Amino acid sequence: MDDTDDEQRRLWNGPSGRVWVEEQATLDAMFKPLEDLVVARTPVRPGCRVLDIGCGTGSLTVALARRVGVEGRCTGIDISAPMLEAARARAARANMPARFLQADPQRHAFEPASLDALVSRFGVMFFSDPVRAFANMREGAADDARLSLVVWRSGADNPFMTTAERAAAPLLPDLPAREPNAPGQFAFADRDRVRRILEASGWTDVALEPVDAPCAFPESGLERYFTGLGPVGRVLRETDDATRARVVDTVRDAFTPYVRGGEVRFTAACWLVSGRAAARR
Numbered sequence: 001m002d003d004t005d006d007e008q009r010r011l012w013n014g015p016s017g018r019v020w021v022e023e024q025a026t027l028d029a030m031f032k033p034l035e036d037l038v039v040a041r042t043p044v045r046p047g048c049r050v051l052d053i054g055c056g057t058g059s060l061t062v063a064l065a066r067r068v069g070v071e072g073r074c075t076g077i078d079i080s081a082p083m084l085e086a087a088r089a090r091a092a093r094a095n096m097p098a099r100f101l102q103a104d105p106q107r108h109a110f111e112p113a114s115l116d117a118l119v120s121r122f123g124v125m126f127f128s129d130p131v132r133a134f135a136n137m138r139e140g141a142a143d144d145a146r147l148s149l150v151v152w153r154s155g156a157d158n159p160f161m162t163t164a165e166r167a168a169a170p171l172l173p174d175l176p177a178r179e180p181n182a183p184g185q186f187a188f189a190d191r192d193r194v195r196r197i198l199e200a201s202g203w204t205d206v207a208l209e210p211v212d213a214p215c216a217f218p219e220s221g222l223e224r225y226f227t228g229l230g231p232v233g234r235v236l237r238e239t240d241d242a243t244r245a246r247v248v249d250t251v252r253d254a255f256t257p258y259v260r261g262g263e264v265r266f267t268a269a270c271w272l273v274s275g276r277a278a279a280r281r
Contacts, residue, residue: 005104005106005128008079008126008128008183009079009104011234012078012079012080012083013079013080013081013082015234015237016229016233016234017080017081017082017083018082019228019229019233020056020057020080020082020083020229021057021082021083021085021086022224022228023221023224023225023228023229024057024086026217026218026221026224026225027057027217028057028059029216029217029218030215030216030217031059031121031122031215031268033213033214033215033268034121034122034150034211034213034215034268034270035059035060035063035121037150037211037213037272038060038119038120038121038148038149038150038272039060039063039064039067041148041272041274042064042067042117042119042146042148043117043146044064044067044068044072044116044117045067045068046067046068046069046071046072047068047069047071047072048067048068048072048073048116048117049068049072049073049074049075049114049115049116049117050064050065050068050072050073050074050075050115050116050117050118050119051075051076051077051115051117051118051119051137051140052064052074052075052076052077052119052120052123053077053105053118053119053120053123053124053137053149054077054078054105054120054122054123054124054126055076055077055078055083055084055087055100055123056076056078056080056083056087056123057083057086057087057090058076058083058084058086058087058088058090058091058098058100059090059121060076060119060120060121061074061075061076061087061091061098061100062074062087062090062091062094062096062098064119065091065096065097065098066096070097073099074096074097074098074099075098075099075100075101076098076099076100076101077100077101077102077103077105077108078100078101078102078123079102079103079104080102081102084100084101084102087100088100105127105133105136105137106127106128106129106132106133106136107136108136110136110137110139110140111140112139112140113140113141113142113143114140114142115137115140115141115142115145116141116142116145116146117145117146117147117148118137118141118145118146118147118148119147119148119149120148120149120150120151121149121150122150122151122152122185124149124151124188125151125152125183125184125185125186125187125188126183126184126187127183128183130187130197130201131197131200131201132201133201134197134198134201134202134203135200135201135202138201138202138203138277138278141277142277143277143278143279143280144276144277144279145276145277146274146275146276146277147198147203147273147274147275147276147277148272148273148274149188149271149272149273149274150211150270150271150272150273151187151188151189151194151270151271151273152185152186152188152189152268152269152270152271153186153189153210153269153270153271154186154189154269155178155185155186155189157189157269158186158268158269160258160266160267160268161185161230163226163251163254163255163258164226164230164231164232164233164251164254164255165230165231165232166254167250167251167253167254168232168235168247168250168251171243171246171247171250172232172235172236172239172243172247174235174238175231175232175235176231176235178231181193185230188271188273191208191271194206194208194271194273195208198273198275202277202278203275203276203277203278204275204276204277204278205274205275205276206273206274206275207273207274207275208271208272208273209271209272209274210269210270210271210272211268211269211270211271211272212267212268212269212270213267213268213270214265214266214267214268215265215266215267215268216263216264216265216266217263217264218262218263218264219259219262219263219264220262221264222252222255222259222264223248223252225264226251226252226255227244227248232247232251
């Protein structure tokens with residue numbers, strides 16, 4: 001297994017995965033417009049077989065399970081045990097027959113031609129070998145199966161998403177720099193790279209549509225958001241109390257332009273990626 005894959009497995013089965021579960025309500029509210037976009041743009045009907053890649057706590061999986069009904073099959077796949085536990089609980093509360101699988105989409109042995117649609121909301125940017133990942137998932141897709149993904153555009157296009165690290169950098173010398181195209185939030189920012197990855201792995205009619213989605217969540221969740229998630233959240237777990245207090249004050253001030261009327265509001269600059277499985281030769 002690649003070192004990057006090991007790191008991702010530790011991350012999402014450790015503190016980062018637990019924080020996502022704890023902040024599930026905030027994150028659901030934040031990303032609801034993008035979930036709705038994927039659901040609206042995914043051509044599924046009752047009886048379809050759908051895979052939600054990097055499903056996390058299962059919000060998108062459950063939403064699509066409603067569309068495919070009991071005669072269909074909606075499966076979420078993720079490497080994070082704590083997030084999948086939350087996803088199963090969500091599906092049970094909603095009385096939706098969604099299924100969840102703890103596995104790595106780069107390596108899981110999918111049943112050939114068993115999927116009619118593959119979707120993701122921010123779940124595909126973390127693969128050490130994205131061509132391998134999408135080629136492997138193509139093996140599970142029926143010919144002409146549809147692909148619908150939402151991924152982030154660049155950090156420059158998403159100043160809200162980099163506010164915490166820009167503000168905290170002078171106080172946290174160990175804060176890692178983001179590497180272009182490395183597994184992580186902005187790994188699919190380059191439109192041409194995304195197209196090359198998908199075309200090299202058996203997908204055709206690949207298109208990337210820019211989307212600028214207004215997002216919001218309660219101001220009461222802001223501090224927990226930036227201290228628990230992302231590069232700043234990871235480094236803060238190892239800092240002393242005095243440094244943490246200085247970082248929290250500095251970063252909270254940096255988010256002031258986004259706070260209005262008890263809400264944090266920002267624009268998520270994303271790509272809506274679509275494609276279909278090329279016919280097998």
